[in-house]
Amino acid sequence: MMTWKKSIDCCTWNGVTCSQYTGDVIALSLLTFPVPCYKVPSTLFTLPHLQSLSLAFNYLYDSQLPHEIGMLSNSLSHLNISDCGLTGQIPSEISLLPKLVSLDLSWNFDLKLQPHVFYNLLHNSTSLDELLLDYVNISSILPTYLDISSSMKALHLRYTTLQGKLPDNIFNLPYLEQLDLRNNINITGQLPKIYTNINIPLKWLDLSYTNLSGQIPDSIAYLKSLTYLDLLSINLSGQISDSIDHLNRYVNPNFQAFELASCKIKVFPESLRAMRKLQILDLSGNEIDGHSREIRGIELSYLDLSRNIITRPFPPSIWNMDNLQYLNMSNNRFSGVIKPGDMNFSPSVIDMGNNSFSGTISHAFILNGNQFEGKVPNCFSKCLELEVLDLGNNRLTGAFPDHLGRLPNLKVLVFRSNKFHGPIERSSSMIAHPFPSLRVLDLSQNEFGGHLPGKYFQNFDAMKNVIKDGKNGYLNLYYYNIFYYIVIVVKGQQLSFEKISKDYTIVDLSGNKFEGEIPNERCTLNSLIVLNLSNNHLNGQIPQTIGNLSEIESLDLSRNQLSGKIPQSLADITSLEVLNLSQNLLVGRIPGGTQLSTFGTSFEGNPGLCGFPLPKECKHASAPQLEVDGEDESVFTWKVVMLGYGCGTLVGLLLGYFMLSTGKPKWLNAIVDKIEQMIQRRQNKRR
Ligand SMILES: *[C@@H]1O[C@H](CO)[C@@H](O)[C@H](O)[C@H]1NC(C)=O
Ligand SMILES: *[C@@H]1O[C@H](CO)[C@@H](O)[C@H](O)[C@H]1NC(C)=O
Ligand SMILES: CC(=O)N[C@H]1CO[C@H](CO)[C@@H](O)[C@@H]1O
Numbered sequence: 001m002m003t004w005k006k007s008i009d010c011c012t013w014n015g016v017t018c019s020q021y022t023g024d025v026i027a028l029s030l031l032t033f034p035v036p037c038y039k040v041p042s043t044l045f046t047l048p049h050l051q052s053l054s055l056a057f058n059y060l061y062d063s064q065l066p067h068e069i070g071m072l073s074n075s076l077s078h079l080n081i082s083d084c085g086l087t088g089q090i091p092s093e094i095s096l097l098p099k100l101v102s103l104d105l106s107w108n109f110d111l112k113l114q115p116h117v118f119y120n121l122l123h124n125s126t127s128l129d130e131l132l133l134d135y136v137n138i139s140s141i142l143p144t145y146l147d148i149s150s151s152m153k154a155l156h157l158r159y160t161t162l163q164g165k166l167p168d169n170i171f172n173l174p175y176l177e178q179l180d181l182r183n184n185i186n187i188t189g190q191l192p193k194i195y196t197n198i199n200i201p202l203k204w205l206d207l208s209y210t211n212l213s214g215q216i217p218d219s220i221a222y223l224k225s226l227t228y229l230d231l232l233s234i235n236l237s238g239q240i241s242d243s244i245d246h247l248n249r250y251v252n253p254n255f256q257a258f259e260l261a262s263c264k265i266k267v268f269p270e271s272l273r274a275m276r277k278l279q280i281l282d283l284s285g286n287e288i289d290g291h292s293r294e295i296r297g298i299e300l301s302y303l304d305l306s307r308n309i310i311t312r313p314f315p316p317s318i319w320n321m322d323n324l325q326y327l328n329m330s331n332n333r334f335s336g337v338i339k340p341g342d343m344n345f346s347p348s349v350i351d352m353g354n355n356s357f358s359g360t361i362s363h364a365f366i367l368n369g370n371q372f373e374g375k376v377p378n379c380f381s382k383c384l385e386l387e388v389l390d391l392g393n394n395r396l397t398g399a400f401p402d403h404l405g406r407l408p409n410l411k412v413l414v415f416r417s418n419k420f421h422g423p424i425e426r427s428s429s430m431i432a433h434p435f436p437s438l439r440v441l442d443l444s445q446n447e448f449g450g451h452l453p454g455k456y457f458q459n460f461d462a463m464k465n466v467i468k469d470g471k472n473g474y475l476n477l478y479y480y481n482i483f484y485y486i487v488i489v490v491k492g493q494q495l496s497f498e499k500i501s502k503d504y505t506i507v508d509l510s511g512n513k514f515e516g517e518i519p520n521e522r523c524t525l526n527s528l529i530v531l532n533l534s535n536n537h538l539n540g541q542i543p544q545t546i547g548n549l550s551e552i553e554s555l556d557l558s559r560n561q562l563s564g565k566i567p568q569s570l571a572d573i574t575s576l577e578v579l580n581l582s583q584n585l586l587v588g589r590i591p592g593g594t595q596l597s598t599f600g601t602s603f604e605g606n607p608g609l610c611g612f613p614l615p616k617e618c619k620h621a622s623a624p625q626l627e628v629d630g631e632d633e634s635v636f637t638w639k640v641v642m643l644g645y646g647c648g649t650l651v652g653l654l655l656g657y658f659m660l661s662t663g664k665p666k667w668l669n670a671i672v673d674k675i676e677q678m679i680q681r682r683q684n685k686r687r
Contacts, residue, residue, distance in 0.1 A: 045071045052078040056104070064088035065105075073097050082132065083107035090136070095120035101127050106134035106156065113160075115140030122148045122155075134158035134180070142187065145169055154178040158206075165189035166212060171200055171223070178204035182230065190214035194222045201225055208232030208259065230259035232282065253277065261285045261304070272298070283308070284328065304328040306351065311335065330354050376401040392416035392442070400424045400448065405434025405456075412440040414488070416508075423450030430455060439505040442488055444532065449513035452533075457507075490530060491554045491578045510534040510556065518543060518562075534580065535559040542586070546570050554578040558602075561585055566609075571596045582606065589618045 044053065045068035053076065065086055069079075070093030077099045086108040094103070095117050103121070105111060113136050121131060126149045138160040146167035148155070153175055163186040170179060171194045179202065181187060187210040194200070200223055208230045216231070248271020255275040262285035272278065272295060280302040281295065288308040295303070296317045303318070306328040313336035318327070330353040376396060387409050396418040402425075404410060413435075424443070434456055435441075488494075489508065510532040517540030518533070529552055538560040547569025549555070558580040565588030566581065572594065579599045587608030590596055597613050610618035 045069065047072075049075050051075050051099075054078070054080040055084055056080045056082045058084050060084045060086060065090055065094070065111075067091045067093055069093050070096055073099075075099065077101045077127070080104040081108070085109075086111050088112065089114060090117060092117045092120075095125060097125070099127055100125055101151075102130045102132075103128060104130070104132040105136055106132045106158075109135055110137075111135075112137045112139075119143075122146075122152070125149060127151055130154040130156075132156040133160055135160070137161055139163070142167055146173065148173060148176070150175055152176060154204075156180040157184070159183040162187055166192070166207075166210075168192050171202065172196075173202075175201060177201050177225075180204065180206040181210055182206045183209040185209060185211055187211060188213070191217055191220065193217045194219040196222070199224070204228040206230040207234060208261075210234060227254050227277075228257040228280075229255070230257065230282075231263060232259050232261040233285075234263065248272075248274065256280065258282070266290075268295070279323075281305075299323050302326045305332065306330045308332050327351070376404075386410055387437075388412040390414040391418065394418050396420060399426070400443075402426070402431070402434065405431050407435075407437075409437050410435060411437050413438060414440070414442045415446060416442045416488075417445040419447060421447040421449065424448055424453040425450070425455050427455075440488065442506070442508045443512065444489070444508045445511040447513055448509070449515065451516045452509070452514055452518065452538075489532070492556075492580075506530045508532040509536065512536055514538060516540075529575075530554045532556040533560065538562060540564075542567055542570065542581075544569050547572055549573060551575045556580040557584065559583040563587070565589070566591060566596070590614065 044050070045066070048071075050072055053072075063086060065081065065088075069076075069091060073093075073096055076097050078101060079097075080102070082104045083106070086105070087110040090105060090111060090113045092114070103125075105113075113133065115138065118133075118138050118140055121128065125131075128149060129151045130153060132154070134156050135158065138157070140162060141164040142162055144165065144167055146169055152173075154177060156178065158180055159182070162181065162184045166181075166187055166189040169192070170176075171192055173179075187207075189212060191207075191212065191214065194217065202223055203225050205223070205226060205228065209232060212234050220226075248269055253274055254277050256277055257280035258272070258275065258278060259280065259282040260269075261282045265283060265286040265288060267290050268283070268288060272281070275298065278298050279300060281298075281300055282302070282304040284304045285307040288305070289310055291312060295315070298321075300321050301323045302325060303321070304326070307330070309332065311333040314329070314334045318324070328351045330351040332355055334352075334355040376391065376398065386407050389404070389410060389412070392414045393416065396415070398420060399422045400420060404413065420443070488506065489510075490506070507530075511534070514533070514536040515538065518538055531549075531552065532554070534556040535558070538557070539562065541564030542557065542562055544567045546567055550573060552573060553575050554577060556578070559582070562581070562584040563586065566586055568591045570579075571591035574595070576595065576599075579596070579602045581602055583605035585608065586603070586606040589611040590603060590609060590613070592611060600613050603609050603614055610616045
């Protein structure tokens with residue numbers, strides 16, 4: 001509302017529409033408030049002629065939808081408060097808005113709707129033509145006979161914890177065009193038979209992730225308007241392929257989406273060939289091992305054949321699908337060579353992981369876990385939208401592809417376990433502001449060498465000055481409804497993440513050949529949470545300024561040649577949960593009286609170290625090193641790294657990591673429970 005100044009006519013404010021005739025405010029669309037808003041502003045309900053109110057995608061911090069919504073009963077026709085963090089009960093006044101045409105309260109994870117209000121909305125709101133309640137907790141039992149007003153065209157009830165048998169008349173609703181009951185795992189029963197072939201207007205049917213069983217009735221072919229069918233993960237038994245091919249025979253050539261994942265299908269349904277307008281094809285998680293000839297000649301924008309047992313060479317016709325945005329071929333046994341130039345298009349997501357591809361890569365996104373060889377091609381530098389590049393676990397060689405530094409949106413870069421070599425920074429080829437958005441850098445298990453990449457660190461703007469108030473949101477690793485994962489080692493465990501907090505960053509340079517000192521810089525890394533420099537050739541002392549890492553939770557410097565004594569400042573970091581200094585050349589007394597003594601095995605393999613928790617007692621002779629700490633020139637400290645995270649931040653990590661770690665950071669406690677719920681729901685949803 002910052003743009004709203006009192007002096008000018010309110011009808012000219014952003015998002016405000018006034019009636020041409022009366023000058024009354026009739027529509028308000030507050031797509032993202034410029035400032036966080038803590039509740040639904042009650043003044044909104046005093047606009048007596050308001051017809052349309054949209055607050056979607058604003059975060060309203062746990063506020064409730066007030067009863068005052070009833071004050072708009074004479075005017076309100078469109079209400080959209082989706083994805084706003086609303087909580088509590090939806091007031092019953094919502095079903096007393098006679099002019100309401102469209103109601104969208106979806107994606108508010110803690111919102112509840114009482115069953116009687118739900119039935120009123122379905123039955124008595126005679127103007128309502130779309131009711132979108134995805135993720136609202138309704139918990140009511142579906143009636144055997146679904147009695148909805150004749151105006152209703154779209155009913156979206158994903159993940160609403162509805163229960164009971166699928167109503168017998170879902171194919172008998174004369175006006176309903178969209179029915180979405182996805183992810184209501186307590187809905188049981190079978191797909192009802194259809195006894196009439198009069199025009200059934202149903203275009204969109206999503207019954208995925210419900211507990212339906214039985215077979216697809218042949219009469220499903222009567223759904224002549226159907227263009228979107230999603231029966232993903234339904235426990236259908238019997239001759240599923242037969243039913244599909246029956247549908248195949250009667251197939252509506254206008255089909256746009258065909259999603260039959262996890263349905264035990266063994267062959268590509270032949271009817272695909274007839275679906276010339278198909279956009280979305282999801283046959284993932286089946287038992288298909290055959291040819292994919294049937295998808296030739298279709299212009300898909302979404303193709304998921306993952307988790308099958310396809311052993312064929314990769315179908316080249318896919319490379320000619322100009323509109324393809326999402327391609328998931330992972331977890332099959334596709335073989336063959338992908339040649340540079342094969343892929344003439346740039347999908348937002350490609351996942352070809354866990355196959356048996358060989359050859360060089362041309363253009364890709366997530367290609368983790370193949371056997372790609374060769375260099376990272378330059379064509380990536382054209383992917384200006386690229387946010388995540390995971391080429392981990394391949395056999396890529398060559399120097400660090402520093403042209404990636406030009407990608408303005410690249411946030412996650414994973415090169416783990418390849419055969420890259422050489423220095424990361426070559427002053428000759430440094431671009432001015434490399435990697436401005438990078439937050440997660442995993443170059444572990446390669447053969448990179450030279451000094452730690454201080455210049456890069458200096459430029460990682462997205463890792464600096466992060467205000468960790470939990471409000472920065474997440475980089476979601478999903479596209480459409482599909483989630484993919486980034487696998488990273490955190491606190492010694494390999495974890496997979498589907499969502500990355502924008503607050504956190506991680507740098508894992510372990511298992512390389514980096515050499516030289518960890519230089520000193522008098523900056524603060526006060527937000528760093530995870531840093532892994534283990535298994536390199538770093539030498540010199542652990543700098544006194546390490547104490548500036550006041551929030552670090554996981555620090556692994558093991559298996560280097562670090563010398564000198566452990567600085568007291570390290571011992572003073574209270575946030576440390578994992579510390580590993582083993583296999584170095586450290587000497588002297590382990591600072592006592594602090595939590596360092598709880599890191600039992602973190603000091604092993606440093607013959608010169610003594611004192612608790614090591615069994616070796618300290619002799620007085622080992623005291624002299626004490627004087628070495630200080631700020632004089634000879635002390636090696638954190639220059640590179642500090643420079644890098646530049647007075648700002650190398651911050652910790654990902655949501656999953658917080659969920660799995662026992663000690664949640666204090667500032668996160670307030671929101672973590674809610675996020676856990678969300679994740680749980682999403683995980684269930686994925687299931
Ligand atoms: C650091 O990296 C090494 C090698 O990649 C790994 O084994 C170790 O578990 C990591 N340390 C932590 C604390 O995550
Ligand atoms: C510390 O690192 C060493 C070598 O990398 C490893 O063997 C050991 O298990 C690690 N110890 C702890 C406590 O993580
Ligand atoms: C900003 C900050 O905390 N800087 C500290 C970094 O560490 C050195 C040495 O311990 C301190 O002198 C600085 O004050």
